Amino acid sequence: MGLVDRGRLPAPLTKLFNIGRSYSMWVYQWGLACCAIEMGAAFGSPRYDVMRLGVIPLPASPRQADLVVVSGTVTDKMAPAVKRLYEQMPEPKYVISMGSCANCGGPYWDSYSVTKGVDQIVPVDVYVPGCPPRPEALLEGVVLLQQRIKHEDMGARWRGEGFKPIVRESEPIVVGGGPIE
Amino acid sequence: MTMLSERQQMSYIAAQAADARLNVELETEGMTLNIGPQHPATHGTLRIIARLDGEQVVWAEPSAGYMHRGYEKLTEVRTFPQVTALINRIDWLGSFANEVPFILAAEQLMNIEAPPRAQHIRTILFELSRIANVSLFLGDLGVQMGAVTPVFMAFRDREYVLNLIEGATGGRFHPNFDRIGGLKDDLPKGWLDETRQVMKKLRNFCDEIEDLLFGNEIFQSRTRGIGVIPADVARQYGLSGANLRASGVDWDLRRDQSLPLAYDKVDFRVWTHPDGDSWARCWIRLQEVREATKIVDQLIETLPPGPVMTKVPRIIKVPEGEAWVSTENPLGEMGYYVVSKGDLGPFRVKIRSASFNNISITPWVLKGVYVPDIITILASLYFILGDIDR
Numbered sequence: 001m002g003l004v005d006r007g008r009l010p011a012p013l014t015k016l017f018n019i020g021r022s023y024s025m026w027v028y029q030w031g032l033a034c035c036a037i038e039m040g041a042a043f044g045s046p047r048y049d050v051m052r053l054g055v056i057p058l059p060a061s062p063r064q065a066d067l068v069v070v071s072g073t074v075t076d077k078m079a080p081a082v083k084r085l086y087e088q089m090p091e092p093k094y095v096i097s098m099g100s101c102a103n104c105g106g107p108y109w110d111s112y113s114v115t116k117g118v119d120q121i122v123p124v125d126v127y128v129p130g131c132p133p134r135p136e137a138l139l140e141g142v143v144l145l146q147q148r149i150k151h152e153d154m155g156a157r158w159r160g161e162g163f164k165p166i167v168r169e170s171e172p173i174v175v176g177g178g179p180i181e
Numbered sequence: 182m183t184m185l186s187e188r189q190q191m192s193y194i195a196a197q198a199a200d201a202r203l204n205v206e207l208e209t210e211g212m213t214l215n216i217g218p219q220h221p222a223t224h225g226t227l228r229i230i231a232r233l234d235g236e237q238v239v240w241a242e243p244s245a246g247y248m249h250r251g252y253e254k255l256t257e258v259r260t261f262p263q264v265t266a267l268i269n270r271i272d273w274l275g276s277f278a279n280e281v282p283f284i285l286a287a288e289q290l291m292n293i294e295a296p297p298r299a300q301h302i303r304t305i306l307f308e309l310s311r312i313a314n315v316s317l318f319l320g321d322l323g324v325q326m327g328a329v330t331p332v333f334m335a336f337r338d339r340e341y342v343l344n345l346i347e348g349a350t351g352g353r354f355h356p357n358f359d360r361i362g363g364l365k366d367d368l369p370k371g372w373l374d375e376t377r378q379v380m381k382k383l384r385n386f387c388d389e390i391e392d393l394l395f396g397n398e399i400f401q402s403r404t405r406g407i408g409v410i411p412a413d414v415a416r417q418y419g420l421s422g423a424n425l426r427a428s429g430v431d432w433d434l435r436r437d438q439s440l441p442l443a444y445d446k447v448d449f450r451v452w453t454h455p456d457g458d459s460w461a462r463c464w465i466r467l468q469e470v471r472e473a474t475k476i477v478d479q480l481i482e483t484l485p486p487g488p489v490m491t492k493v494p495r496i497i498k499v500p501e502g503e504a505w506v507s508t509e510n511p512l513g514e515m516g517y518y519v520v521s522k523g524d525l526g527p528f529r530v531k532i533r534s535a536s537f538n539n540i541s542i543t544p545w546v547l548k549g550v551y552v553p554d555i556i557t558i559l560a561s562l563y564f565i566l567g568d569i570d571r
Contacts, residue, residue, distance in 0.1 A: 045336030
């Protein structure tokens with residue numbers, strides 16, 4: 001895919017690839033705290049069943065994953081491990097921060113040992129608020145991320161420049177803030 | 182297939198004996214295996230450092246603290262009603278059960294008691310959170326041994342229980358429903374009928390799991406006689422709950438102490454198992470879910486009428502004093518030692534959570550086991566990281 005690296009891909013072809021990428025995401029389950037159980041309910045339970053959205057929640061290692069859901073409290077002791085596992089993931093990679101703790105510290109906003117937000121360590125694409133968010137909220141976060149991927153400039157992502165839209169500029173998405181379209 | 186002659190057999194045995202001698206004489210180099218802090222089998226972020234000799238563990242140590250959120254310090258800067266919102270999240274699978282001992286300790290200090298209806302509803306929700314907690318354990322147990330089906334069944338039936346908790350409290354995961362002096366609200370209309378049906382479903386789930394998992398030959402060979410904890414060692418390490426009962430100690434705080442909860446009004450059995458191995462621990466928990474469904478059924482039938490809240494001042498100030506209350510939580514004994522100086526918030530809260538003591542036996546029990554058994558033993562000990570680190 002030398003064409004992709006150099007960003008010479010025509011826009012219709014980029015869109016086609018993006019649709020393919022957004023519906024075949026391997027998600028690494030980063031269960032840290034309470035949210036891990038709700039993430040398990042969203043990804044592993046017959047009621048919510050994330051696979052119908054084209055997300056495969058089964059990679060054994062971050063090296064096989066495209067998307068990581070950081071679910072739960074990130075403590076200062078855990079933060080280096082979070083960073084390291086994120087760096088092991090191959091580009092293009094996306095992060096969903098699930099729950100108030102991972103977003104901003106949540107109920108431990110004044111704790112001495114909690115990292116106030118995982119976005120201090122890794123770049124976050126979608127924030128899902130809640131303590132813990134319902135599984136439906138996480139599924140909405142996944143859908144919003146898929147919409148974001150569909151509008152992404154693949155060349156910029158491949159060159160490691162992060163998210164650049166091919167259509168228009170967009171901010172990090174908060175679930176409930178409305179879809180970008 | 183060729184038959185071996187007697188002479189060939191003898192030489193084969195001699196060769197094997199020589200091999201064995203050689204293995205004893207040759208020292209194999211040790212290896213340090215690091216499991217975690219991010220590993221599916223650790224239920225979160227426990228890290229186990231094991232030194233191996235071949236396939237056997239020589240020395241193992243859990244490294245906790247990856248989920249330490251500083252609860253005991255945080256409770257000092259919260260008011261009494263605010264603390265319940267925090268302590269929900271200690272053992273996140275059985276959230277309501279965490280609130281009860283703290284609220285009871287505060288009530289003890291204020292010298293008030295919840296009305297009987299509130300006590301009954303508290304006990305019902307306590308047992309529901311036990312079911313929600315342990316049913317997930319039963320499903321998760323299969324995953325640790327390579328069977329993926331039970332976890333889907335566990336999540337399926339756990340959703341019904343979570344719906345009940347959500348219907349009653351408004352919170353699916355963290356209810357924050359208990360108040361000093363009673364409960365926030367009464368039960369909604371039609372809740373009791375739904376609960377009866379769900380309890381039937383849960384008993385079916387237990388039967389299914391018993392057939393699928395506990396009757397499975399692989400499951401039995403992976404757990405029978407593995408990770409044996411004798412009763413005296415279990416007592417010395419301070420194990421509690423199902424882990425202690427699986428070692429043959431007849432100990433249950435629900436039955437043994439008299440708290441203002443409705444356990445004295447129901448008839449239930451405390452199961453013990455003489456073996457003390459992984460299988461016994463799993464089996465005890467299975468029986469506990471069944472007993473919990475029976476307790477809920479009995480309490481629904483005898484739910485007394487009346488208010489759910491006593492008279493408490495609008496701004497709660499807890500008088501000076503100290504109180505220790507512990508209850509039989511899904512994971513074992515959970516207690517709060519609350520010191521109050523007559524202020525809006527507690528002066529100091531010491532939290533005794535069950536998992537911390539349950540996991541402290543791992544250096545003892547993992548010594549000499551094989552590497553695949555680490556996972557099954559940890560699974561059967563059943564800890565929750567928030568409960569260890571707090």
